[in-house]
Amino acid sequence: INDMDRIIEDKAYFLPRGFDEVEKSSIKEINAPSIWVAFRAGKLDQNESPLRNFVVGGYEIKETRVIQSDVQNAYLVLLERK
Numbered sequence: 001i002n003d004m005d006r007i008i009e010d011k012a013y014f015l016p017r018g019f020d021e022v023e024k025s026s027i028k029e030i031n032a033p034s035i036w037v038a039f040r041a042g043k044l045d046q047n048e049s050p051l052r053n054f055v056v057g058g059y060e061i062k063e064t065r066v067i068q069s070d071v072q073n074a075y076l077v078l079l080e081r082k
Helices: 051-056
Strands: 034-041 059-067 073-081
Touching: 034 051, 051 059, 051 073
Parallel strands: none
Antiparallel strands: 034 073, 059 073
């Protein structure tokens, strides 16, 4: 997803082969009734990106799954339109 506020691109992040086939979209183009968002962060905060971008766009958090790590957790969050 492109055009998200306050997201710093991680140039060191490795993408597997074939990942270039995944469609890239602007945050402004996303209008699905529900969407799963996966990201890494120190803590889950809907006032910080990437969740903030979706909350401002009319989504609310319905479900959260966490994989804990020493530095940053991995989050999988289900968002639905209000």
